Amino acid sequence: MLEEMVRPDVVVGGYRIEKKLGAGGFGKVFLAWRDGSPCALKFIHLESVGEWGWRELFIMLRHEFPNVVKLLSHFKWPEEKPEYLVLVMEYVPGVTLYQWARDKNPCARELVEKLLPLARALKAIHAKEVKHRDLKGDNVLVREADGAPVLVDFGAGTMPGAPRVTGALAPANLRYRSPEAVAFFLRENRKRGERYDYSVKDELYALGVILYVLVTDVYPFNGPDDELMAEIRAGKPKPPHVRNSRVPPALSNLCLRLLAKAQARVPDAEALCEALEELLEEAKADPHRWEMVLCYGWTADGRTTDDAPELVGHDSQAWLRRWIRQKPKRGRPPAPPVVAPAPREPPAPPVVAPASPEPPAPPTVAPAPAEPPTASTVPPLRTRVRRAAPVLMAVVGLAVVVGLGLAHVLGKFQPPPSTPNPGQSVLTSPVPAEFSPDGPTLWATHVHEVAPPWKPSEADAGAALSKADTPAPVTTVTLSSGTTHMKKKAPGSQAERAKKGNGSTGANVLLAVAAAANMACPGAQIRKEPAPQACPAGAVETMTRQLGLRLGERHGAGMPGEKQGSSEPVPVKAGPISVELAGDWDVGTDAMGRGGRTALPNGTHLTGQLCIGEKRVYGRITQAVTPTGDTFTVCMELIGQFDDERGLEIKSDGGAIKVHPRVEVKTVDRFE
Structure with missing residues (x-):
């Protein structure tokens, strides 16, 4: 390892x-x-x-x-x-382009200035017939020293004469694939061994997706894989300036040209450079529009991008849930203000007896200033929503007064009483003027911590710790949520079953990737039990506090190679392993399984390491990746179904090591 x-x-x-x-x-x-x-x-x-x-x-x-x-x-x-x-x-100290946008909260001009050097780099790359083929926000670093964008990771790249690798499509995130690439993949008469001819226009489409995310904070298309591919093929994204009124129309139009069908798309990187240079000239003529930050910052009552939820039929409860689930803010949240204690009234002069006077009262010591919030102290999204509920009810009540007619339903809501903390995001204004039923689509998944609608709104566990690096040396496999392969879903297949319970988007087919790595694990099988090991740093806190899981809790999962409706054992080898969660892992339900919320959704991939012992196979899970790409550090062990013993029973078959295809994962505070 x-x-x-x-x-x-x-x-x-x-x-x-x-x-x-x-x-x-x-x-x-x-x-x-x-x-x-x-x-x-x-x-x-x-x-x-x-x-x-x-x-x-x-x-x-x-x-x-x-x-x-x-x-x-x-x-x-x-x-x-x-x-x-x-x-x-070369070591490039800095952050990813998306992280830069979250921290900086840039204006439109700053975005264009950041993309222009990237477009010039693509122009030079394409001139040598090189293509990156995995262009996305996480593969662009913003260098700390000078703020320049630096393109990294040519693992999926190609050029004439490069070694050939099998596969119809190069590995990439489905959200960044062009309409023509999706059409090729879905074509029924595609010949065996036929490969998609990736072009410069595919690269420019991916850059258009990056620009769309930077200006709106959402992807142009999202949803379960089959719906996502259908929308990409249709090629009708909502204009960025409609999603976010702060986006200059000229920048919105360029973004739409990058996302257009191939014949209408920006033809090459040189034309893109010229278009970006023209936008910078326009920015000089209209600084007011181009210098305005694209998202609201961290203020007590400020909204983020102008993206209010529209009314959905007469379902006011769904409307309220979407109003609460506002988009996350950009910029760094300020430290909570240090509030000095109120001055105490001076005590009345003591009555002093002549023989034994009372000792003087001890001095009043001011409390220490509050520590700035950390990733573990910032309340998760569901907590902020719960605390904001009373104020939100007042807002909705105001809307009823002006004619929304929802009082008969809103009266049924009974939010838990709580008082928002200072600096907490609270809605204090009525619906913005630009609000209209032609607002964002229901499945517009935010880049940060907002839950997609195919996952229950109360299931969102927040993203304060999402994708955090594990500071301790941990035996773990980190599978990039941005590197996926598309897979056609056959009726009755595991993918089809997963579709009914979740939307497998940014992290789709992680199981297939991990299974391939597991089957190719090098070296001889280690036939001994693994030594005890501590959990990854922060794993127990993430499971218990952020996800709400109890230690010792267990849930079903499927091993790589599991066949639908079959209990046939599957072969395993020592090395990386990824199992797929079977069904939503709910917490807080009653004895009948009602209520509660989803901690980890169906289709979550649990990754770690597999060790082969003399009689059992031991699996240590250290990471959970949800279908939407949220990543959590966890500490779980594989156990057999209806079996309290650690590990999985080996079912030998002619020398091959096999285990039952359906297992369970159990939360632990230490690997024994």
């Missing part, structure tokens, strides 16, 4: 490891030092995904582009029995 070998202060190929930076579908990246200079080491497993690593090396060795991360060196490791291809890359 890579994390056990590549630890802090370990020297790999002459580079001293400092810490893990991240992981994706094709490798894990560590910060390392050599001769006083930092660099990023990308470890790519040769047996399972090595062909993609050689492809990335082939591209990076031959070219050096502006605003693209640089390749410094490469080697195979360990030297005696190489298992990994290691790419030594």
